[in-house]
Amino acid sequence: MAELPDVETLLNAAVRALGGSRRDGQAAMAEAVSTSVDTGEHLVVQAGTGTGKSLAYLVPALRHAMSEDTTVVVSTATLALQRQLIERDLPRLGTALAPLLDREPVFAILKGRRNYLCRHRLHGADSGDPEDTELFDPRQLSSLGRQVKRLHEWAEETVTGDRDELAPGVSDLAWRQVSVSANECVGAAACPFGQECFSEQARYEAGGADVVVTNHAMLAISAMQGYQLLPEHRVLVIDEAHELVDRVTSVATGELGERAVNTAAKRAGRLVEAGLTERLSESGDGLVLLFAEAEAGRLDHLPDSLAGAVAAVRDAAHACLSAVRTGSTEQDPDYATQRKQALAALEEVHDTAVRILESFEPPLRERRDVVWLAKGPKQAPALQVAPLAVGGLLREKLFGDRTTVLTSATLALGGTFAPLAAQWGLGRETSGAAPGAPAEAAPPAAEAAAAPAGPGDAVETGGNPAGPGGGPSDTDSDADDPSKAAGEPRWRGLDVGSPFDHARSGILYVARQLPPPGRDGLDPRYLDEIAGLVEAAGGRALGLFSSMRAAAQAAEELRERLDVRILCQGDDSTGRLVEEFADEESSCLFGTLSLWQGVDVPGRSLQLVIVDRIPFPRPDDPLASARQRAVGARGGNGFMAVAATHAALLLAQGTGRLLRSAQDRGVVAVLDPRLATARYGGFLRSSLPPYWETADPEVARAALRRLASVPDAS
Structure with a gap:
């Protein structure tokens, strides 16, 4: 094969072909990924919204796959990004780079066997899950029967058998009638439909692809259970890496x-x-x-x-x-x-x-x-x-024999990659900086240790934070042992920043004047504050609440007080609610956890993000509390390692909903005064985008009124 153009040439060609413009952060990330692939050193990259990180890792990944005649695996946490990569980004990239490559690149998507229709199950190999009492003939007119009947009809026309291509979808109960898990499958050799198996077809296509897109759960199953589910690969890209530990933990539960x-x-x-x-x-x-x-x-x-x-x-x-x-x-x-x-x-x-x-x-x-x-x-x-921890598993199964690139818009918490690196089992960062890497800010440990502790806020110095859901990393006890540290995976961190000017485009308003949040619903003063902000913004608000109870209370109250349409999670499917919120400029959308990371609404429909309280794990959360205690037993700071780091990640993700394009402007309002008054507040604030900060409610409301009065440029 002839020598392929270098990554910079390919990236420039792709950007031109796609009608974009050069972004320094994107170029720095692409260079760092290329260097990582060449040296075998793992790379952790924080790339803010608008950087174009998908292109920044796909270009060097594709160049490596085609020059070495091998496969690169890209893993995502969400279906939305998986679809974006396989349906939009990769096809457009392949078309753009085809003139510079020796052949047309090949892409494939690979999911767990349960995601594909099973012809053997479909044709009566089994009457269905025995725990389901509603097992109907497909011709019966029950709700389940109608869904299964439609699945039989769809089976005659589908090419992939992929559940995600069935629109509208069916219930999990209906899908179980026509699918099997990996443990239940008899194997292609023993199955009378083995030659027509959709799952086997997907695996076959993945084996010949340059880039295979999969998900974190599939990655975890492959690593933990020893199945050869993914093609042989030496380079792995983990996008949405901030979700990796939670997804692996879920599979291991x-x-x-x-x-x-x-x-x-x-x-x-x-x-x-x-x-x-x-x-x-x-x-x-x-x-x-x-x-x-x-x-x-x-x-x-x-x-x-x-x-x-x-x-x-x-x-x-x-x-x-x-x-x-x-x-x-x-x-x-x-x-x-x-x-x-x-x-x-x-x-x-x-x-x-x-x-x-x-x-x-x-x-x-x-x-x-x-x-x-x-x-x-x-x-x-x-x-x-x-x-309690999955760092050891990840270190052995993911980082041991391949080069791994971990990326997300939110990876540096408290100004450092250490919290997430610890939960991944990476240990300490290799000395020196990756190409283009800025110096990392020191975590605000001194600030956290300066004041006496309050109830639930105990902070001790020492110990590595283990990250949200990560718990006590296997590396915690090895941190001060040079002989053990020498055996840890080599990795470098890189923060390429964001093309957005957060300080000029967004305001972080922390309501210091409010009382700390209580346990008995929203305080009336919180409701007054929310009403004042929403009224100033003319709607256009995304309310991120710590519980559905709080979201419903706020929605009910504001519907009576304001002449603004309030959508609340649970009123309809989350996807449909987000669409209505984006389409109706003066509406508001209130909800809980899935909205903290799953909303992408650029433009005037979203100019205010409201956070009712710092999203610490519930004190009675069994896994988080056990992990916190385990860190403390090793001499670390359990509160900072688990609870504060979990909150920092969610806050960064939630506040990141505000600016989704370079033209966006708005206010993030955090009603919990502890963000400004507690010692750990510095750690949390340094995990957020660098918005301009204020504690003056009138400054926030005035900014919202000005934004609401600006005519729509479109």
Whole structure:
């Protein structure tokens, strides 16, 4: 193959072809990614909104793939970015660079098997999940029946079998009737539809692609369970990297409850004697009785009665597993499917029960898992078990034998990459700066330690922050050991900034005059403040609340007080609400967690972002509280490592909703005065974009009134 043009030449050609203009941050990022690929050193890149980071990593990734005749994998956290890459960015980039490349680049998307329609399941290999009592013939006119009927019709016309291409979509219950998980699949060789399998087709296409787009969950499954799901690759790009640990943790979380046990028993009931499955079902009933008597929350010690019930489930599942494994091995495809699905369900129940019991064997400070009982009005009770940290797994499986680029608009928290690097298992940054990297600001540890602690605000010096959801990183205890640090992955950090002039385009208003937020709903003074800001802005407000209760309270109150349309999360699908908010300039949208990171509304429809309180994890959150305690047990600062870092990341993401284009202007209003008054406030503020700051409510309202009075330039 002839020598390909360098990255700068390719990037310039792509920018010209796409009608853009040179961006210094984009060029610096592309150069750094190229250097990382050449040297094998991992790279952490913060690229603010408007930088064009997708192009900055795709150009060097594509050049490497085509020059080395290999595959580069790009992983995202959200479906929206996955679609943007595969449907827009990569095709446009391929067309733009085709004249400079020896051939047309090839792209593919790869998801978990459950995302693809299974022809074997569709054609009656199984009657459906046995825990679902509503199993209807596709011709029946029930809601489920109509959806399944449509899936049968869609199966005759779809080329990919990809659930995300089905519009409108169907419920999870309906989709389960026509799909299987990786554990349930009998494999292409044994399946009568193996040659027509949509999932196998997607994997085949990915094997010949230059760039494969996947998701963090798929990445985690491939790493944790040892499946060869992704093509061989030496370079991995993780976009939306701030979500990596939470997605990996989710995949690594096990659940043991009535539904899982009953599913396993019913599937095994087709293959083994009734006495064995009855024993398993009865053990599940015993669990349910104990769940009813127990309080929800973290379990630091497993009561004898509950331990006995979990052990009974473990033993009954093991007996069924042994019977299925030693039973008939006939090759009939339908029987093979039933056997594989029974084994998958039984193994999940058995292994989760074992994991729960083993979690309590080490002393408290040496445990690697946390167990809690989850239950609620809309949640069936179940025991859940999750890892305290995933840094060791990521360090071994993702950073050990490939070059990894981690990027997002929000990675530097408190002015440093250390909090997220710790939770990823990267340890300390390699000395020296990546090309184009600015000097990092020192974290405000001195400020945090300067004042006496208040309730819930205890701050100790020392210890690496472990990041949102990250908990105690495996690197925490190695930080001061040079011999161990030498074995850590080599990485460099780079902040390419943002093309936006935040200080001139946005105001950060912190309502110091308000009381600290309480636990009994929004204080009337908070509602007055929200009403005044929304009225000054003429609507145009995105309200980010810490709970749906607070969002609903604010929406109800303002609907009575203001002549402005207030949309509230839950009134319709989130996607539809965002569309209405963007289309109707004077409307407001109030909601909770999914809006903090999922709203992209440039222009006059969004000129005010309201944050009701600092988004710390709930004090009773079992995983966050366990991780916080574990950091403290190692001598670190649990509050800063977990709670403050979690809040910093969400605040940075939430306030980043304000400026989505270079023309945007507006105000971020944080009603929680602790952002200005608490010692950790400096850490949180230094994690945000560099807006101009004020504590004067009239300055904020006057700015909003001026913006509202400016005619629409379009």
